[in-house]
Amino acid sequence: MLSKSQISFIQSLQHKKFRREHGLFLVEGYKSVSEFINSAYQIEAIYYTSTVASKMLKLSQKINSHEISLNILEKISTLKTPQDVIALVKIPAPSDLNYAKLQKKFSLVLDGVQDPGNMGTIIRTADWFGIDHIICSEDSVEVYNPKVVQATMGSLSRINVQYTDLELVIPQLNLPVFGALLDGENLYNTNFGTEGLLVMGNEGNGLRPEVKALINKAITIPRVGNAESLNVAIATAICCSEIQRNKMLMSNK
Numbered sequence: 001m002l003s004k005s006q007i008s009f010i011q012s013l014q015h016k017k018f019r020r021e022h023g024l025f026l027v028e029g030y031k032s033v034s035e036f037i038n039s040a041y042q043i044e045a046i047y048y049t050s051t052v053a054s055k056m057l058k059l060s061q062k063i064n065s066h067e068i069s070l071n072i073l074e075k076i077s078t079l080k081t082p083q084d085v086i087a088l089v090k091i092p093a094p095s096d097l098n099y100a101k102l103q104k105k106f107s108l109v110l111d112g113v114q115d116p117g118n119m120g121t122i123i124r125t126a127d128w129f130g131i132d133h134i135i136c137s138e139d140s141v142e143v144y145n146p147k148v149v150q151a152t153m154g155s156l157s158r159i160n161v162q163y164t165d166l167e168l169v170i171p172q173l174n175l176p177v178f179g180a181l182l183d184g185e186n187l188y189n190t191n192f193g194t195e196g197l198l199v200m201g202n203e204g205n206g207l208r209p210e211v212k213a214l215i216n217k218a219i220t221i222p223r224v225g226n227a228e229s230l231n232v233a234i235a236t237a238i239c240c241s242e243i244q245r246n247k248m249l250m251s252n253k
Contacts, residue, residue, distance in 0.1 A: 035154030120151020184218030
């Protein structure tokens, strides 16, 4: 059983203020928790119900684990339908960008992406296409928001997400900068090369003028139908797919 104070503490981690104060965030679901256990992240504690007790025994015995009732799980879960396992995971200490590690590869840059579902889907997409670094503007949604974490389906455990001043950092990276705009070059005619930054903008306003000015090559996904715009997570997936296709074509030459 968990005491009322323990329940309140776990519930408090649903809020950014307390995640920062305690340096912890929540991960829910057996698959996602397993991904974090097998990553560089440190697990503070795991809470699970009897329905997954046998599975939990197969995980590391060194982790502080507690079996709880479904009633308690429902109180501490952020989901309408809890997923039997919740982990408290330590937020890594912030680190400076390692410019050398961003060379000879593609990384994503997000300027003011606000929707947690979009952020989580973009992280999952990056993981699928082998992009291991995402650089976010400081006003982008926090990556440890429970809705973001849930949407990544465990991919957050493998992706390095950092927040910084894009206007200062992008010029210093000395990489080709591709930006998704409505009036850019046809995505499917673009030669992406082997390294660079793919910059995606805010859901409603796109890229800020200051960030837009840093783009070397504006690209656009050609519109065939009548939709006004594409969801930023979907647009990111399409762009990442084309970048990967370019790389494969170049490697086969």
